[in-house]
Amino acid sequence: MSKTRIIALFNQSGGVAKTTLTQNFGYHLALKKRRVLLVDMDPQASLTTFMGLEPDELNQTVQQAIVDNKPLPIHPELIHGMALVPADINLAASEMQLSGAIAREYRLKNALATVQDKYDFILIDCPPSLGLLSIISLTAATHILVPVQCQFKSFKGTELLLNTIASVRSHTNPALQFAGFVPTMFDGRTAQESRTVKAVQEQLSDIGTVYPPIPKTIAFADASERRVPLVLFEKNHPAVGVLKKIASSLEKLEP
Numbered sequence: 001m002s003k004t005r006i007i008a009l010f011n012q013s014g015g016v017a018k019t020t021l022t023q024n025f026g027y028h029l030a031l032k033k034r035r036v037l038l039v040d041m042d043p044q045a046s047l048t049t050f051m052g053l054e055p056d057e058l059n060q061t062v063q064q065a066i067v068d069n070k071p072l073p074i075h076p077e078l079i080h081g082m083a084l085v086p087a088d089i090n091l092a093a094s095e096m097q098l099s100g101a102i103a104r105e106y107r108l109k110n111a112l113a114t115v116q117d118k119y120d121f122i123l124i125d126c127p128p129s130l131g132l133l134s135i136i137s138l139t140a141a142t143h144i145l146v147p148v149q150c151q152f153k154s155f156k157g158t159e160l161l162l163n164t165i166a167s168v169r170s171h172t173n174p175a176l177q178f179a180g181f182v183p184t185m186f187d188g189r190t191a192q193e194s195r196t197v198k199a200v201q202e203q204l205s206d207i208g209t210v211y212p213p214i215p216k217t218i219a220f221a222d223a224s225e226r227r228v229p230l231v232l233f234e235k236n237h238p239a240v241g242v243l244k245k246i247a248s249s250l251e252k253l254e255p
Contacts, residue, residue: 003255004116007123007179008141013157016149017216020220022125025044027229028247030081034120037074040087041108041137042127048086051079052227054087058184063091064179066107066136067098072115080229083119095132104132109139109140121250130164134140138165139172143179143253148200150193150213151185158204179253182246186213211246214240 005108009018022038030036040062045055053075055061060073062085075084098104103234108124116122126137138144144165148158158181169176181204201210213236223233231240 004119004142005121005250005251005253005255006112006116006124006140006142007121007145007253008137008143009145010126010134010138011124011147011157011162012128012130012161013061013149015212016128016147017061017220018042018128018147019050019125020224021145021147021182021184021214022047022123023050023224024229024231024243025247025250026082026121026123027080027231028244029251031122032247032251035083036081036082037085037115037119037122038052038121039085039112039137040125041091041133042087042125042173043089043133044088044127045087045091047125048084048088050084050224050227051084051086051155053079053086055086058086061086061088061091062108062195063087063094065096069107069110072111074115082231084247091133098132098238105135105139108136112140112178130160134164135168135172138168138176143177144255145179145250146181146208148181150196150216151184164206174175177253179250180209180211181207182211183213185216187216201249211249211250212242214242218220239243 009022026036026038050054060167064070065072072085124137127133183200187193197213218236219234223230226233
Protein backbone atom coordinates (compact mmCIF):
# COMPACT_ATOMS: atom_id res chain seq x y z
CA MET A 1 0.00 0.00 0.00
CA SER A 2 1.36 3.38 -1.01
CA LYS A 3 2.38 5.77 1.74
CA THR A 4 2.10 8.78 -0.55
CA ARG A 5 0.02 11.61 0.82
CA ILE A 6 -2.00 13.21 -1.96
CA ILE A 7 -3.29 16.54 -0.71
CA ALA A 8 -5.87 18.52 -2.68
CA LEU A 9 -5.90 22.22 -1.85
CA PHE A 10 -9.51 23.08 -2.49
CA ASN A 11 -11.98 25.90 -2.06
CA GLN A 12 -14.65 26.76 -4.59
CA SER A 13 -13.92 30.46 -4.00
CA GLY A 14 -11.14 32.09 -5.97
CA GLY A 15 -8.46 34.31 -4.54
CA VAL A 16 -7.98 32.43 -1.26
CA ALA A 17 -4.28 31.61 -1.90
CA LYS A 18 -4.62 27.96 -3.00
CA THR A 19 -1.85 28.26 -5.57
CA THR A 20 0.47 30.22 -3.29
CA LEU A 21 0.09 27.62 -0.54
CA THR A 22 0.54 24.71 -2.95
CA GLN A 23 3.88 26.09 -4.09
CA ASN A 24 5.11 27.15 -0.66
CA PHE A 25 4.06 24.05 1.28
CA GLY A 26 5.56 21.91 -1.46
CA TYR A 27 8.84 23.78 -1.22
CA HIS A 28 9.09 23.48 2.55
CA LEU A 29 8.37 19.76 2.32
CA ALA A 30 11.08 19.45 -0.33
CA LEU A 31 13.51 21.23 2.00
CA LYS A 32 12.85 18.39 4.45
CA LYS A 33 14.09 15.95 1.80
CA ARG A 34 10.57 14.84 0.94
CA ARG A 35 9.92 13.90 -2.69
CA VAL A 36 7.24 16.33 -3.87
CA LEU A 37 5.06 16.44 -6.98
CA LEU A 38 2.82 19.43 -7.68
CA VAL A 39 -0.19 18.98 -9.98
CA ASP A 40 -1.84 21.99 -11.59
CA MET A 41 -5.56 21.25 -12.09
CA ASP A 42 -6.63 24.86 -12.62
CA PRO A 43 -7.18 26.01 -16.24
CA GLN A 44 -5.83 29.42 -15.21
CA ALA A 45 -2.48 27.61 -14.83
CA SER A 46 -1.28 29.98 -12.13
CA LEU A 47 0.80 27.28 -10.43
CA THR A 48 2.49 26.49 -13.73
CA THR A 49 3.29 30.18 -14.16
CA PHE A 50 4.45 30.62 -10.55
CA MET A 51 6.87 27.72 -11.11
CA GLY A 52 8.48 29.54 -14.02
CA LEU A 53 6.89 27.86 -17.05
CA GLU A 54 4.90 29.52 -19.83
CA PRO A 55 1.63 27.59 -20.18
CA ASP A 56 1.08 28.58 -23.82
CA GLU A 57 4.48 27.15 -24.78
CA LEU A 58 3.82 23.63 -23.41
CA ASN A 59 3.18 20.65 -25.65
CA GLN A 60 1.92 18.32 -22.93
CA THR A 61 -0.18 19.16 -19.87
CA VAL A 62 -2.37 17.37 -17.36
CA GLN A 63 -5.23 17.61 -19.85
CA GLN A 64 -3.78 14.86 -22.04
CA ALA A 65 -3.52 12.57 -19.03
CA ILE A 66 -7.11 12.96 -17.86
CA VAL A 67 -8.82 13.25 -21.27
CA ASP A 68 -6.72 10.99 -23.50
CA ASN A 69 -5.36 8.60 -20.84
CA LYS A 70 -1.79 9.48 -21.80
CA PRO A 71 1.09 9.19 -19.30
CA LEU A 72 1.23 11.96 -16.73
CA PRO A 73 3.37 14.74 -18.28
CA ILE A 74 5.80 15.48 -15.45
CA HIS A 75 8.13 18.35 -16.31
CA PRO A 76 11.54 16.81 -17.06
CA GLU A 77 13.45 18.95 -14.55
CA LEU A 78 12.85 19.63 -10.87
CA ILE A 79 11.91 23.22 -10.11
CA HIS A 80 13.03 24.42 -6.67
CA GLY A 81 13.42 20.75 -5.78
CA MET A 82 9.84 19.85 -6.83
CA ALA A 83 8.37 17.96 -9.76
CA LEU A 84 5.46 19.54 -11.63
CA VAL A 85 2.58 18.41 -13.80
CA PRO A 86 1.67 21.63 -15.64
CA ALA A 87 -1.62 22.93 -17.01
CA ASP A 88 -2.79 25.42 -19.60
CA ILE A 89 -6.04 27.10 -20.63
CA ASN A 90 -7.07 24.08 -22.73
CA LEU A 91 -7.83 22.27 -19.48
CA ALA A 92 -11.02 24.36 -19.37
CA ALA A 93 -12.44 22.21 -22.17
CA SER A 94 -11.87 18.98 -20.25
CA GLU A 95 -15.20 18.98 -18.44
CA MET A 96 -17.06 19.04 -21.76
CA GLN A 97 -14.69 16.50 -23.34
CA LEU A 98 -15.28 14.12 -20.43
CA SER A 99 -19.04 14.61 -20.28
CA GLY A 100 -19.80 11.09 -21.50
CA ALA A 101 -16.60 9.35 -20.44
CA ILE A 102 -16.73 6.17 -18.38
CA ALA A 103 -15.38 6.54 -14.83
CA ARG A 104 -14.39 10.11 -15.60
CA GLU A 105 -14.07 11.00 -11.90
CA TYR A 106 -11.16 8.56 -11.59
CA ARG A 107 -9.02 9.88 -14.45
CA LEU A 108 -6.50 11.75 -12.28
CA LYS A 109 -6.47 9.02 -9.62
CA ASN A 110 -5.58 6.44 -12.28
CA ALA A 111 -2.91 8.68 -13.80
CA LEU A 112 -1.28 9.32 -10.41
CA ALA A 113 -1.34 5.62 -9.53
CA THR A 114 1.39 4.99 -12.10
CA VAL A 115 3.85 7.42 -10.47
CA GLN A 116 2.78 8.05 -6.88
CA ASP A 117 5.20 5.57 -5.32
CA LYS A 118 8.02 7.87 -6.50
CA TYR A 119 6.77 10.68 -4.23
CA ASP A 120 6.15 11.25 -0.55
CA PHE A 121 3.73 14.11 -1.21
CA ILE A 122 1.57 15.04 -4.18
CA LEU A 123 -0.09 18.46 -3.86
CA ILE A 124 -2.99 19.22 -6.19
CA ASP A 125 -3.89 22.84 -6.90
CA CYS A 126 -7.65 22.60 -7.53
CA PRO A 127 -9.64 25.08 -9.61
CA PRO A 128 -11.94 27.59 -7.84
CA SER A 129 -15.15 25.76 -8.70
CA LEU A 130 -17.39 22.86 -7.75
CA GLY A 131 -17.14 21.39 -11.24
CA LEU A 132 -15.77 18.12 -12.59
CA LEU A 133 -12.10 19.12 -12.38
CA SER A 134 -12.47 19.64 -8.64
CA ILE A 135 -14.34 16.34 -8.24
CA ILE A 136 -11.59 14.57 -10.20
CA SER A 137 -8.98 16.14 -7.92
CA LEU A 138 -10.80 15.24 -4.71
CA THR A 139 -11.37 11.70 -5.93
CA ALA A 140 -7.61 11.32 -6.45
CA ALA A 141 -6.66 12.74 -3.05
CA THR A 142 -5.98 11.06 0.26
CA HIS A 143 -6.45 14.38 2.08
CA ILE A 144 -8.05 17.76 1.56
CA LEU A 145 -6.57 21.03 2.79
CA VAL A 146 -8.90 24.03 2.72
CA PRO A 147 -7.59 27.59 2.54
CA VAL A 148 -10.19 29.96 4.01
CA GLN A 149 -9.79 33.69 3.46
CA CYS A 150 -10.25 35.63 6.69
CA GLN A 151 -13.45 37.28 5.47
CA PHE A 152 -16.99 36.52 6.62
CA LYS A 153 -18.20 35.76 3.07
CA SER A 154 -15.42 33.25 2.49
CA PHE A 155 -16.08 31.56 5.82
CA LYS A 156 -19.81 31.23 5.09
CA GLY A 157 -18.93 29.52 1.80
CA THR A 158 -17.42 26.58 3.66
CA GLU A 159 -20.88 25.07 4.17
CA LEU A 160 -21.24 24.49 0.43
CA LEU A 161 -17.67 23.19 0.31
CA LEU A 162 -18.37 20.68 3.09
CA ASN A 163 -21.45 19.45 1.24
CA THR A 164 -19.33 18.83 -1.84
CA ILE A 165 -16.76 16.88 0.16
CA ALA A 166 -19.52 14.81 1.75
CA SER A 167 -20.81 13.97 -1.73
CA VAL A 168 -17.33 12.92 -2.90
CA ARG A 169 -16.97 10.71 0.15
CA SER A 170 -20.32 9.11 -0.57
CA HIS A 171 -19.75 8.43 -4.25
CA THR A 172 -16.10 8.34 -5.35
CA ASN A 173 -13.66 8.58 -2.43
CA PRO A 174 -14.93 7.31 0.93
CA ALA A 175 -11.40 7.36 2.39
CA LEU A 176 -10.86 11.11 1.83
CA GLN A 177 -9.51 12.68 5.03
CA PHE A 178 -9.30 16.29 6.18
CA ALA A 179 -5.77 17.64 6.43
CA GLY A 180 -7.36 20.76 7.89
CA PHE A 181 -8.15 24.42 7.31
CA VAL A 182 -5.72 27.29 6.72
CA PRO A 183 -6.99 30.83 7.39
CA THR A 184 -5.34 33.08 4.79
CA MET A 185 -4.75 36.78 4.14
CA PHE A 186 -5.09 37.57 7.83
CA ASP A 187 -4.83 41.17 8.96
CA GLY A 188 -4.73 41.15 12.76
CA ARG A 189 -5.53 44.86 12.89
CA THR A 190 -9.03 44.17 11.57
CA ALA A 191 -11.63 43.15 14.16
CA GLN A 192 -13.80 41.36 11.58
CA GLU A 193 -10.90 39.18 10.44
CA SER A 194 -10.01 38.28 14.01
CA ARG A 195 -13.64 37.28 14.57
CA THR A 196 -13.57 35.18 11.40
CA VAL A 197 -10.45 33.31 12.52
CA LYS A 198 -12.08 32.65 15.89
CA ALA A 199 -15.23 31.38 14.15
CA VAL A 200 -13.17 29.07 11.94
CA GLN A 201 -11.44 27.68 15.01
CA GLU A 202 -14.69 27.20 16.93
CA GLN A 203 -16.82 25.74 14.15
CA LEU A 204 -14.36 23.74 12.03
CA SER A 205 -11.83 22.32 14.50
CA ASP A 206 -14.04 19.28 15.08
CA ILE A 207 -13.78 18.49 11.36
CA GLY A 208 -10.07 19.05 10.87
CA THR A 209 -7.05 20.86 12.25
CA VAL A 210 -7.26 24.64 12.04
CA TYR A 211 -3.74 25.86 11.37
CA PRO A 212 -2.27 29.25 12.31
CA PRO A 213 -3.42 32.04 9.97
CA ILE A 214 -1.24 33.11 7.05
CA PRO A 215 -0.68 36.88 7.29
CA LYS A 216 -1.79 39.19 4.52
CA THR A 217 1.26 40.56 2.73
CA ILE A 218 2.24 41.88 -0.69
CA ALA A 219 5.40 39.78 -0.41
CA PHE A 220 3.53 36.70 -1.68
CA ALA A 221 2.59 38.52 -4.89
CA ASP A 222 6.14 39.81 -5.27
CA ALA A 223 7.56 36.32 -4.80
CA SER A 224 5.09 34.91 -7.35
CA GLU A 225 6.14 37.58 -9.83
CA ARG A 226 9.73 36.42 -9.34
CA ARG A 227 8.42 32.84 -9.69
CA VAL A 228 9.90 31.65 -6.42
CA PRO A 229 8.55 30.49 -3.03
CA LEU A 230 8.37 33.23 -0.41
CA VAL A 231 11.42 32.08 1.56
CA LEU A 232 13.61 32.46 -1.54
CA PHE A 233 12.34 36.00 -2.01
CA GLU A 234 12.43 37.19 1.61
CA LYS A 235 13.81 34.52 3.91
CA ASN A 236 13.09 36.40 7.15
CA HIS A 237 9.50 37.33 6.35
CA PRO A 238 7.16 36.54 9.29
CA ALA A 239 4.94 34.37 7.06
CA VAL A 240 7.83 31.98 6.41
CA GLY A 241 7.71 30.67 9.97
CA VAL A 242 3.98 29.98 9.66
CA LEU A 243 4.49 28.13 6.37
CA LYS A 244 7.24 26.00 7.92
CA LYS A 245 5.07 25.13 10.91
CA ILE A 246 2.14 24.03 8.75
CA ALA A 247 4.41 22.03 6.42
CA SER A 248 5.81 20.20 9.46
CA SER A 249 2.25 19.33 10.49
CA LEU A 250 1.46 18.03 7.00
CA GLU A 251 4.50 15.76 7.27
CA LYS A 252 2.79 13.96 10.13
CA LEU A 253 -0.41 13.13 8.23
CA GLU A 254 -1.22 9.45 8.06
CA PRO A 255 -1.40 8.13 4.47
